[in-house]
Amino acid sequence: MIDVNVSLGPWPFRRFPGDTPSDLVARLKRRGVTEAWAGGFEGVFHRDTSAANARLARACETAGAGFLLPFGSVNPAAPGWREDLRRCHEVHHMRGIRLHPNYHGYKLSGAAFPDLLRAARDRKLIVQLALNMEDERSHHPLMRIPPLDPEPLPKALAEAPGVKLVVLNRMRAPAGEALAALARAGVHFDLAMIEGAGCVGDLMSVITPRRLLFGSHSPFQYFEAAVLKLKESAITGEDEAAILSGNARRLLQSE
Amino acid sequence: MIWDLHNHINGLPGATPDVHMENLIRFADRMGIERICVFMGYPFINEPTPEQLRAQNDQVLQALAHWSHRAFGFVYLSPQHLEFSLKEFDRCVRNGPMVGVKLWVARRASAPELDPIVEAAASMNAVIFQHTWHKTTGNLPGESEPADVAALAARHPGVPIICGHTGGEWETGIRAIRHLPDVYADVAGGDPTNGFVEMAVRELGARRVMYGSDSPGRGYASQLAKVMGADISEADRKLILGENLKRMMMPILQRKGIRV
């Protein structure tokens, strides 16, 4: 089982059970995870993402070499982001990066986002785009993060053909035909923040299971939610295997 | 044994309450949930008129007609229509098959109009469920905060009251009800944020924490995960998944001769 959506480091507003790297690794392994793609909470909040990414890479190596794959944070609205991207790739040997546009303060409609998509594509890096981190109704009242509008995504994608894009923490949007079109264009989606009774089955009525990835958003969320969602929608056999690991494996191996 | 405190017959495909129930129970079965509490009909209305309340309660009565072996009904009341609500309580609970009261967002729970409703419910040992949220984005005018439930509960010592969603933003919600031993925390209807159930057990004790989902708007999966994934003892997990709700309901179930 490959969990494509875990995070290391401190969240500013609470501690989570199992939020140290070694504890997280132990918990994930106990639950049958064989590999986890790890971003860093520091990369969401710190301006010095270069240092945050270096710490993330070190923590993955120390607590989970061969198990935790670091996905560094790159902020294309910040000066020097191309150097961050280069270090993620060439220094830390990361397989991908993670983006937080609403926390970093840029829209998907500007030039920075497709620029970054192209630069990541040219390095064959997977790009994880986190649409949300937390329900906006529960944000700290003095640090409210505006929701991210995913509407410009198709246009940005057209400007960076061939990029390996994974959307994390999709809640309700994009939906319907917009969602179906993104999946047809090769975009993958994780299960961490979709909701509703039978939500995985509902999602599979819009997009093929080959575009779905198992992601838990742990330790922010209880890991069990993602597992139980598959059970609730009675996902079994080939579909289950694809979602649990096959699709992620293919994405890692594809050129 | 899993009993789910918080379900609706709104949000799944189906033209009738019976079809809604079929769809809900299909998912509940997959998750090993024995019984579900159901309240409110469709569509959701923030400030329902007496006619709308009656129609929605009729939908729940219809749902119970074929599913009383799996579901319990709570009557949807509004303190905006107090006289009607007391009559509706008699129709659906005192003289009907329902076993609880659902209060939503028409008026804050701290308002004095709640008192006669709580007294009526207490006279029958009916379960009292009050929705609450503590929204950074702002509550509806009549939408209760956990602090409103605390104010209500302080006026009715000894009467159990469930703080629905525990405020959604549960860290504030748990603290708001912590000092009131008869106020219970509903874990339903928010993202499965890690640590919710652990904090509730630590601050309230497991006997004051209840599993609910708010299905089908929320999945059984994400909401069960809060309890299944929590770092708590197996004994506490059992209390939260159903034993607490059963203990709270036994007096009214026995009174009505409902066997479980």
Ligand SMILES: [Zn+2]
């Ligand atoms: Zn509800």
